[in-house]
Amino acid sequence: MGSSPPLYLQIQQHLLEKIHGGDWPAHHQIPPEEQLARDFGVSRMTANKAIRDLVQKGYLTRQPGLGTFVTDRKAESPLLDVHNIAEEVRGRGHAYRNEVLTREAIEADDEVALRLGMRLGSRVFHTLLVHYEDETPIQLENRYVNPRWVPDYLASDFSHQTPNEVLVAACPITDIEHIVEAMLVDAQTADWLAIDTATPCLSMVRRTWSGEQLISYARLIHPGDRYKLRSTVSSRRD
DSSP states (O other), X not given: OOOOOOHHHHHHHHHHHHHHXXXXXXXXXXXXXXXXXXXXXXXXXXXXXXXHHHHHTTSEEEETTTEEEEOOOOEXXXXXXXXXXXXXXXXXXXXXXXXXXXXXXXXXXXXXXXHHTOOTTOEEEEEEEEEEETTEEEEEXXXXXXXXXXXXXXXXXTTTSOHHHHHHHHSOOOEEEEEEEEEOOOHHHHHHHTOXXXXXXXXXXXXXXXXXEEEEEEEEEEETTTEEEEOOOOOOOO
C-alpha cells in the first residue's frame, strides 16, 4: 500500500483544487495559516510551508498586513531572455498552437532595413503568426529575418517548430535587445487577437544576434489583460 502524501502537500492539493476549480479566482484571499492549520490538524509551520511553496511557484502572493491572495496567472515571458512561447504555454499545463497569417520574401522598407542593419530594398524573410493558449490569442508575432543567416526559414513547418526554435537551431542566440511600450492596436490587429481596439496592449520589439550577426527583428504584441513580462536582476556576485 502506498503511503499518504506529506500533510503540507495535502494542503497544497486542497488549495490548488480551489484555484483550478474556479472557487478561488484571481485576487481571492485564501484562509490564513492559523485556519488552515486547524482545519487540517497540523502545525502552523506545516501550513506555512504549503503556502510558501505555492507563493514560490507563482500561484499565491503575500501582501504584508493584508493576507495571502491568488495571483493573476497571466501568460508570462521573461524580459531578459528569449524563451520559446510554445514551451511557456505547455509549461503552464495548457494547449499551444499557432496560425500562420503571412509567409513571404519581401524587400526591406526603411524601418526593416534600419532594424536589421541592411540596405534599403534588400531581400528579407517575413512571417506573421498568432500564438494561442487554450485557443485564446496571446501574441501576434511580426518577424523579419536576414535570409543570409537562415536560408531555409520560410520552408520551416511552424506547426512543429516556432520561429524562435527555427532561429535558435540555425544560429544560437548570443545577444538580445528588447524595447517595450504600451499601445493601442488597429482594427485588423484587434481582430487577429480577438480583442477590442480600446484594449491596452504590450508591444515588445526584439532584435537577436548570433555572435556578430544580426539575425532577426520582431514586433510582438500581447493583449495587456492576458500577458505580462517579467524581469529579474540579481545583485549577487560569484
